[in-house]
Amino acid sequence: MFSFDDYKEIVRIVKNVGTHATYKEALNRDKFILMRHDVEYSVDRAYALAKVESSMDFTSTYFFQWTNNSYNVLSRRNMDMIKDMHERGHQIGLHFALNGMTDMKQIRKQIVKEMDILSEMFGFKTDTFSFHRPSKDVLRENIKLPGIINAYQDDFFTFAENVTEDTPVKVKYMSDANHIWRYGYPNKDNITGYDKVQILTHPFAWCKKGYDNFNNYKLLAEEKFKEIIESIDNECKDFGEYKDWFMERTVIEK
Ligand SMILES: [Zn+2]
Incomplete structure (x- = not known):
């Protein structure tokens, strides 16, 4: 479980389906698979996973935090790794932490601000963000900003409150949060069974050997x-x- 070999198997399935897309590309498509990584604790772990993907000629989207307590996204070492990932063709975005903010106006402003600084500091444009531990209010708000893509906007994520038993899930979402695949494991059935799929993994949970x-x-x-x-x-x-x-x-x- 959670070894690089297990991860490679997921990538293999995604590649075989062939609808893998960036968030921007997915906006205009009827079928897509989004591969997303929210980076907590360790840029090294994200870098290692990105290299696994590169070895399979595969790219995905990595979201980094400004306000994480365990890594500094601007340290020379971390920046070098992130720039290298970008050069290998991975998408780099912001993993936005609310840090207690509840005012939607303030949240929108803060997202734009953090995205701008990220682009400025990295030296390339970032246009996508994901929320770290999104509140229900924030998901319900379905935040869309000019020129900026939200990984949880309704094009990519079906918010639970909008779903009844009769409404088919528009986008199948699978996440490995705390080593628990609450919405199903990204196996062949789950990945191929839906036109629109978003897979979220947290790189800190994955390593070469794979551990509990x-x-x-x-x-x-x-x-x-x-x-x-x-x-x-x-x-x-x-x-x-x-x-x-x-x-x-x-x-x-x-
Ligand atoms: Zn997070």
């Missing part, structure tokens, strides 16, 4: 531990004498 929830968090925490050691080591000359002590306490599995 607990062991995945363990490995993720170890990766972040190693990251802080290397960050300190790069900044402070006098850290060298302590570095080994710290490194011995990481048990990173490759």
Whole structure:
């Protein structure tokens, strides 16, 4: 579960269907599969997954946060990885966190602001965003902004309140949130059974070997531990004498 091999199988199915599209392309199509990644905790994990996709000659959309507490989207290292992903043909967008905001006017303004800064800092235009933990109010609002695409707008996402038993789901949505595929696993039946499909995965949940929830968090925490050691080591000359002590306490599995 959640190994790169499992992920490759999903990509294989999506590629075989052949309707895979970017959000912009999907706007004008009757059939599409959207492959989306919301990046939490670790840009490294997103980068690793993007490389898996590249190895299969496949591209998708990655959404990054400004206000994430565990990674800095503007650090030199993270920016280099994100720019490389962009150059490999992946779409880069904003993963917008509400951070307690409820006023729709303010939310709309803030999205535009964050998208503008993202484009400015990355040096290429970003025009797509997804919400981090969207509230029902925000989904109901169906926010559409000029020149900006919302991964949850009604073209790509069927909001639950609008669906009765008689209404077929316009867009089949599958998400791996907390290692639970609440709306079904992206297997062949689920991917081919609908004209419009949006698949959301969180790169932090996936790694080469594939782990259960607990062991995945363990490995993720170890990766972040190693990251802080290397960050300190790069900044402070006098850290060298302590570095080994710290490194011995990481048990990173490759
Ligand atoms: Zn999120």
